[in-house]
Amino acid sequence: MKILLALLADHAIAHADGKLYVTGGGIRSLPFSTFPAVMPRLALALGIEVGQDELGIEHTLSIEASGPTNEAIFRPLSVTFTVLRRSEHERYFHFVANMDNVTFQVAGNYSISIAIDDHPLALV
Numbered sequence: 525m526k527i528l529l530a531l532l533a534d535h536a537i538a539h540a541d542g543k544l545y546v547t548g549g550g551i552r553s554l555p556f557s558t559f560p561a562v563m564p565r566l567a568l569a570l571g572i573e574v575g576q577d578e579l580g581i582e583h584t585l586s587i588e589a590s591g592p593t594n595e596a597i598f599r600p601l602s603v604t605f606t607v608l609r610r611s612e613h614e615r616y617f618h619f620v621a622n623m624d625n626v627t628f629q630v631a632g633n634y635s636i637s638i639a640i641d642d643h644p645l646a647l648v
Contacts, residue, residue, distance in 0.1 A: 525578055527638055527646040528616070529571030536567040538618035544569055556628065563626040568636060568648065570619045579609045586639045587621055592632030598623045 534548030546569055554563060568587065587601040601621055607614075628634065638646040 530646040536569040591634035
C-alpha cells in the first residue's frame with residue numbers, strides 16, 4: 525500500500541465521483557502571531573494506492589499528530605477500510621479527515637503521521 529498524495533488544506537472532500545475537492549490546499553506552515561492559536565478548520569487529504577494483493581482485506585488507517593509539547597492537537601484517528609475487488613483501475617482512492625478547532629499550544633514544528641496496518645507511510 526502506498527500514500528501517493530498527502531496534503532493539508534482548509535477543507536477537503538473525497539467525493540463519490542472519485543475526485544478530491546480541496547479548498548486552500550498545500551498548507552506547509554501556519555502564521556500565528558500569538559499562542560495558543562486555533563485553526564478553525566484543517567483538513568488532511570490522502571490519495572492511497574492499494575496493491576492487488578491487498579484488495580478485499582480489512583486494513584486500519586491511523587493518523588496521529590506530534591509537536592513540541594506532549595499535548596495532542598487533535599485526537600488520534602483510527603479507521604478500518606476494505607477496498608473491494610471491482611476492477612484493476614479502482615485500486616486508488618481518496619480519504620479526508622476534516623478537523624475543527626485544532627489548537628496549537630506553542631510555536632514550533634508539528635507533524636502528522638499516517639500509518640496503514642501499523643506501517644508508517646507518510647509524514648506531513
